[in-house]
Amino acid sequence: MDTPKSLAFVNDFAQRIDSMAADPAQERFVRGFLAGAVQDCPVEALKEIASCVLSIRRRELLDAGRQN
Numbered sequence: 001m002d003t004p005k006s007l008a009f010v011n012d013f014a015q016r017i018d019s020m021a022a023d024p025a026q027e028r029f030v031r032g033f034l035a036g037a038v039q040d041c042p043v044e045a046l047k048e049i050a051s052c053v054l055s056i057r058r059r060e061l062l063d064a065g066r067q068n
Contacts, residue, residue, distance in 0.1 A: 013033070
């Protein structure tokens, strides 16, 4: 169930994502959080995460191909 506390956690995580390029501690936190999340999340959520990662990788490969 959504609570003010869960919204606070979501907002905190969003701030960590925004600051991780400049703060290695935030990057480590986000990496660790995602590693744990994929271990325990429902299959449907895992499919969405994997699809997102695949989309990003395809975009990287297309960009690299255009630059060559």
